[in-house]
Amino acid sequence: KAGVTQTPRYLIKTRGQQVTLSCSPISGHRSVSWYQQTPGQGLQFLFEYFSETQRNKGNFPGRFSGRQFSNSRSEMNVSTLELGDSALYLCASSLDENQPQHFGDGTRLSIL
Amino acid sequence: DQQVKQNSPSLSVQEGRISILNCDYTNSMFDYFLWYKKYPAEGPTFLISISSIKDKNEDGRFTVFLNKSAKHLSLHIVPSQPGDSAVYFCAASSEFTSGTYKYIFGTGTRLKVLA
Numbered sequence: 533k534a535g536v537t538q539t540p541r542y543l544i545k546t547r548g549q550q551v552t553l554s555c556s557p558i559s560g561h562r563s564v565s566w567y568q569q570t571p572g573q574g575l576q577f578l579f580e581y582f583s584e585t586q587r588n589k590g591n592f593p594g595r596f597s598g599r600q601f602s603n604s605r606s607e608m609n610v611s612t613l614e615l616g617d618s619a620l621y622l623c624a625s626s627l628d629e630n631q632p633q634h635f636g637d638g639t640r641l642s643i644l
Numbered sequence: 645d646q647q648v649k650q651n652s653p654s655l656s657v658q659e660g661r662i663s664i665l666n667c668d669y670t671n672s673m674f675d676y677f678l679w680y681k682k683y684p685a686e687g688p689t690f691l692i693s694i695s696s697i698k699d700k701n702e703d704g705r706f707t708v709f710l711n712k713s714a715k716h717l718s719l720h721i722v723p724s725q726p727g728d729s730a731v732y733f734c735a736a737s738s739e740f741t742s743g744t745y746k747y748i749f750g751t752g753t754r755l756k757v758l759a
Binding site for chain 1: 680685686688689
C-alpha cells in the first residue's frame with residue numbers, strides 16, 4: 533500500500549513569492565492534515581480537510597491556505613512568503629478523526 | 645500556550661536498558677493520545693496510541709502509560725535498541741466545540757541509544 537506522497541521534497545523561494553505544495557494521501561483516506569515543523573516548535577497544526585471541506589484550522593495567518601480535491605489529494609498554498617516561513621511542511625492522512633495519522637516525508641521550504 | 649509538553653529535549657540510554665519518554669498535557673478534554681517516531685529526512689511514523697478510558701497499552705517493546713489525574717503520559721521502550729534512536733513526539737486530541745478533532749503535538753524528545 534503506497535504511503536503519503538508529498539511533492540516537491542525541497543523548495544527554495546524568495547521573500548514575497550508564493551508557493552504551492554502537494555500531498556497525495558493513502559488510498560481510502562479522506563482526512564488530510566497539514567503541519568509546519570520548525571526547530572524547537574514541534575509540529576504546528578495548520579488545517580485539516582475532509583471530503584473537500586476544511587474541518588479545522590490552526591492559528592496561522594490567512595497567507596496559509598489549502599484545498600482538497602475529490603480524489604482526496606490536497607494542496608497547500610502560502611502567499612507573500614516571509615523568512616519565518618522556512619520550515620518542513622508535513623502532510624498526514626487518516627481514515628477519519630481520532631485515527632492514527634500517517635505522515636509523508638515532508639517538503640522542506642527555504643526562503644531566501 | 646503549549647498544551648502538550650515534552651520537557652526533556654534529549655535522552656541517552658544504553659542498549660538493552662529501558663527508555664522512558666515523558667509527556668505532560670494541560671487540557672483535561674484530551675481523550676486520545678499518540679506517540680510518533682521521526683528519523684531525519686523522514687516523516688513521523690505512528691508508534692502506539694491510547695484512549696483516555698485506558699491507563700496502559702502495550703505493543704511489543706513499546707508500552708504507553710496514561711495518568712489522567714496527573715495529566716501525564718509516558719512511553720516505555722524495553723529493551724532499547726540502537727535503531728530506536730530518533731525524535732519521539734507525543735500528540736493529543738479532543739473533540740472541540742466544532743465537533744471535529746485535531747492533534748496537538750509536543751516539541752519532541754531526541755532519544756539516543758548507545759551501543
